[in-house]
Amino acid sequence: MILGITLVNLAEHASRQAFRAISELTPPIYILFFVLVGSRLQISMMSKLGVLGIIYIVMRVSGKSLGSYVGARISGASPAVRKYLGFGLLSQAGVAIGLALEAWRTFGAYPQGRHLGMLAINVITATTFVFQVLGPPLTKYAIFKAGEANVKK
Numbered sequence: 001m002i003l004g005i006t007l008v009n010l011a012e013h014a015s016r017q018a019f020r021a022i023s024e025l026t027p028p029i030y031i032l033f034f035v036l037v038g039s040r041l042q043i044s045m046m047s048k049l050g051v052l053g054i055i056y057i058v059m060r061v062s063g064k065s066l067g068s069y070v071g072a073r074i075s076g077a078s079p080a081v082r083k084y085l086g087f088g089l090l091s092q093a094g095v096a097i098g099l100a101l102e103a104w105r106t107f108g109a110y111p112q113g114r115h116l117g118m119l120a121i122n123v124i125t126a127t128t129f130v131f132q133v134l135g136p137p138l139t140k141y142a143i144f145k146a147g148e149a150n151v152k153k
Helices: 004-009 011-036 043-048 050-075 079-088 094-107 113-145
Strands: none
Touching: 011 094, 043 050, 043 079, 050 079, 050 113
């Protein structure tokens, strides 16, 4: 993030070239990230994730919806943006997965910490599939309903 901030603020020409170069490198990095996360997913734990997974999904949707509504209201965004912004945030899961991996690593030193960390990774990884399937169509829906799509008639 710091590299991106620096590039954008240095020079417009330099940042465009850098972003072109970086955009060619990001797909392999994303693939590697999700392969490594997927390697931690334990299929045997899936039967235990039912209620916890549903609670996580409901709380994540509620938190993103309420948080984005409050933030949009404070910033003076239009009512349409306030209403639909939460839908546009659902498919973002990279940070949640990264935090789950960090929790697993950090709490692994404690007797039950490793198990709880692995449970967190599995809940977040399993529900990421749900959000990655539902997220993009909901984002498209939100963009159009909020009137933010530049549709030429």
